[in-house]
Amino acid sequence: IMADNGDDDSQYRMKEGDYVVLKRGDIFKAAQIVAKKKVIFEKQWFFLDNAVGHLYNSTFEIHSGQLQLKKTSDTGGSADSKEAAGVDNRNIVDDGKSQKLTxxxxxxxxxxxxxxxxxxxxxxxxxxxxxxxxxxxxxxxxxxxxxxxxNSVTLLKPSCRILAMMYHGREPGKICHLRYDTLAQMLTLANIHAGSKVVVFETCAGLVLGAVMERMGGFGSVVQMYPGGGPVRAGVDSFGFPAHFHHTLHEFPLCRVNALLNGTLEAAGKDPGNSRAVQRNSVWRPELLTLRARSQRSQRRGRRRDEQEKKQRLDERRKKLSAAAAVLEGRNADGLVIASRFHPCPVLMGLLPLLAPSRPFVVYSQYKEPLVECYSKLKEQGGTVNLQLTNTWLRHYQVLPNRTHPVLLMSGGGGYLLSGTTVASGPSKPGQSKPCFSNCRTCDSAV
Amino acid sequence: MSFAEYSESIAEGDVAIIYLSHDSMMPVKVQRGAQTQTRYGVIRHSQDLIGHKYGSKVSCSKGWVHVLHPTPELWTVSLPHRTQILYTTDISMITMMLELKPGSIVCESGTGSGSLSHAIIRSIAPTGHLHTVEFHQQRALKVQEEFMEHRVGNMVTVRNQDVCKDGFGVSGVADAAFLDIPSPWDAVGHAKSALKKQGGRVCSFSPCIEQVQRTCAAFTDHGFSELCTIEILLQVHDVRTVSLPVPDFGPNSDLNRDQKRDQNQTQNQNQSSPGAVTIKTTTVPREIPGHTGFLTFATKPRT
Structure with missing residues (x-):
């Protein structure tokens, strides 16, 4: 079978507006190609304008703030002047004088x-x-x-792999110190795949949400649960998804989950106290912030316009809310992914009822103890099986002829995961009629 | 039911996973009139499975079990081993680092017992395709049969050939290639020609460092870049309630301190015997898999 990909490279070329990842060595930075917009990378500033039309994975040199395509011939070339070399370091003395250039x-x-x-x-x-x-x-x-x-820089097409490594390397605090291999485990443990309905709660800048969306490829639906004012998902933009991916994305506020589960959501929507909450919420949404700032500037344009805008915004929010509610109402979601700075126990207990039976869930926490609490709680209340509390150990290797060894520095930890599968909660409580293996071990060790 | 799509209820012809305990699960082919023996008693397919919801509890004579919807991860821990298999920890890393997503075209060799294959198919469904090459004829036939039973047969092509000699049977179409064979360096060239001319990702899994050395040299010789070798291990934590005895230091003249300690003890002694503190903690298994294999990743540049 031969390839039919002919010469259609258009999808491999960078366009204006594209999200890209800048790479030099092991250092990454997400950026968007915007005409005449300066980016700063590794203490250097430059414009990305010249990247437009070039292929992804191209390497450029930076000359007076502009990108210049690097010729492939000198990409890998080093000073191949292999002449004299010593046998060992017995004659090398560190006196700080070996380099004559100041x-x-x-x-x-x-x-x-x-x-x-x-x-x-x-x-x-x-x-x-x-x-x-x-x-x-x-x-x-x-x-x-x-x-x-x-001073060269390579421009990459963003992917979960690259963005997860980028965030972990640059801003681990923004993603609750979630290491990329831990994120990789989450995506498989939750069986994320096209066509399913996945509930995501994260405070990892949108990285986890984006990773889930990438794996779903625009098929199925994702509901982002959010705390407080509004969903934060700057990281999702960095993935550069096609527009139709965003049609599969819904959002639902955590503060309405109880109402949803109790079937009182409709009533709460008409509650006047609620619109106050929405108003307060808008303060936290960056896009609304700018809206607000703009409207302040144009205060002279009169109040009516403001009121209209507000009403429109409220209507839109209400529409979004009921769309998300419709997705969740059946309590038949196919997967649940949690990775947040909040205590995982109430979050998990609050969201688990949204899952259908026989569906996987996974909870990330930077700390182990709260997941131990989740584990105990789930064992106590039943409705889940296959519970596992894990973490992964990741080591990189330098592989060179005669110099292969583990890389000297390694990550000390990538966080903890609790994963499991929901089951129909039957009449009998776990452990009553059947001696549960893991329970037995717990008892034994307690003696 | 399909390994790439959920259904609500169990139907005849499905493969369901019988969950006995977290380290004991068995796949069952659901057939009208059939029975399955478990250590908790017999499961009668017509009465206990067909028409019931996935996730329901089935009562047997000596206890009960749960019936779960199959997933690649449950399959990995319950499949019949015909070879050494890849487990979910390595599979997760492979999936992310190969950048698999719906629509990806992937090449794999060898297929082995199909543990990784199922995970790949799940991730690239419904628009992707897996080309998997296995040189052992029976294994190739068996895994093909399983793909059909698991209703993912339309997304995979099994080829019974030697990848080192005959390659993957496709060229210029793949986004990613995976090698789990004794001499991956002999297949690097084939992996390269299977990948798209625009480039792609490749991974080689090898248990021995000598294999890694030779494979890395081959990747470099064939112009691959971004070489990266890693090792990943899973640490499992067992949640336990343990009781720690508190030794008696005898009476103390300092009354104040005595009182404080007494208070502390009564606080902690809710469910424990006198002179002991009960805590909830985790322990690690005495022995764990300390090595599976090295994963080497590389990028094929545009050619």
Whole structure:
């Protein structure tokens, strides 16, 4: 079978408005290609305008704030001047004098417009110890300098893999220290797939929600449960999903879950106290913030317009709410994913009733103890099986001829997961008629 | 029922998972009139399964079990082993790092018992396709049969051939390729030609570091970039209630301190015997799998 992909590369080319990820070495940053908009990456500023029309995964050099496509020939090339090399480091003394170029000299070279490669060659030529270093140490030296002086940047198409690694590396606090491999576990443990109905509650900047949406590929529906004012999902934008993905996304406020489950949501919607809540909520929504600021500026335009806008906004919210409620009402969701800074126990207990029987759920917490509490509570109340409290251990390796070993630094922890499967809550309580294996072990150990 | 789509109720011909305990599950092919023996007694398919909802409880003579809707993850822990299999911890990482999503075209070899295959199909359904290559004829036939039973047969092509000699049977179509074979370096070239010209992701799973070394060298020789080798392990925590005895230090002259300690003890002694504190904690199993394999990922650039 031959490929039919011919020459249609349009979907592989960057367009204005596209979300991209900038990459240099192991460092990533999400950005959007906007004409004449400056981005700052690794202390350098530049414009992305020139990327438009080029293929994703292209590497560019930054010259006076503009991107210039790097020729493929010098992408991987290093200073391949393998000449003399030492046997070991017995003659290398760290006296701080081995490099003859001073900081000012290097700045001068930079100002002269020398490329990273050329600066590195200068550094090598002016190092008195380079030729005495072992071949391996020379490699390492070049690699280190390359990292420092190369000013190239690669533009990637965003994906869950890249964004999860980016957030974990740059802003772990924003994603509750959720490590990428832990997120990977969540997506499989919750059996996220196209065509299902998934409930997500997260305070991870939208990363988890975006990851779920990516795996669903625009098929099925996702309901984002949100606390307080409104859903936060800046991270979802960074995925650069096609517009139709957003039609599958619903939002529902946590403060209405009880009403939904009690069947009193309709009544609560007409409650005047509720519109006050909505007003307060708008303060927290960035897009409404700008709306509000704009309306302040144009106060002269009169109150009526304001009122109209407000009414429109309220109507839209009400419509969204009832759309999400319709999705949740049947209590037949296919998956539940929780990853938040809130105590997971009330969240899990509050959202679990939305799931159909025989459906998986997964809860992330940075801490283990609250998940132990969830576990105990679930064992006590029944309605779930296959409970597992886990974490993963992740190690990276350097693989080089004769120099393969684990990378010296590793992540100390990626958080904890509690996963399980819902079952129909029958009349008899768990452990009554059947000796439950795990319960037995618990008893044994307590003696 | 399908392994890529949920249904509400159990129907004849479904494969259901009988949940006995968290480390004991068995897949059952639901057939009218059939019976299944479990350690809690017999399950009669017509009465106990067909027409009932997934997730319901089935009472047997010596206890009860739950019937679960199959998922690739439940299949992984209940499937009949014909080979060493990949488990969910590694599978999760492979799925994310290969950037699998609905619509992806994926190549895999070897198929083995199909543990990873089912997870891949679930992730790329309904518009993607898996091309899986297995050199062992019986295994290839058996897994093909399972894909049909699990109603995902339309999303997978099984080929009985040697990937190192004959490749994946497709070229220039795949978004991702996966290798779990003894000499992955011999198949790197085939993986490359199976991937789209615009590029793609590849993963090799090997238990030995020597295999990793040779595979990485082959990836580099074939122009792959972004090489990354990792190892991932699962740590399971068993939730336990344990009782810690508190030793007696004898009477203390300092009255104040004595009183405080007494107060503390009575607070903690809700359900425990005198001189002991009961706490809820977790323990780790005495032995765990300490190694499965190294996962090496790489990106095929545009060619």
């Amino acid at each position: 900081r000012d000299d290097i700045e001068m070279l930079k100002e002269k417009g020398l490329k990273g490669q050329e600066i590195i060659q200068q550094l090598i030529d002016n190092s008195s110890t380079f030729k005495d270093k072992t071949e391996y140490a020379q490699d390492k030296y070049i690699k280190k300098k390359k990292k420092k002086y190369e």
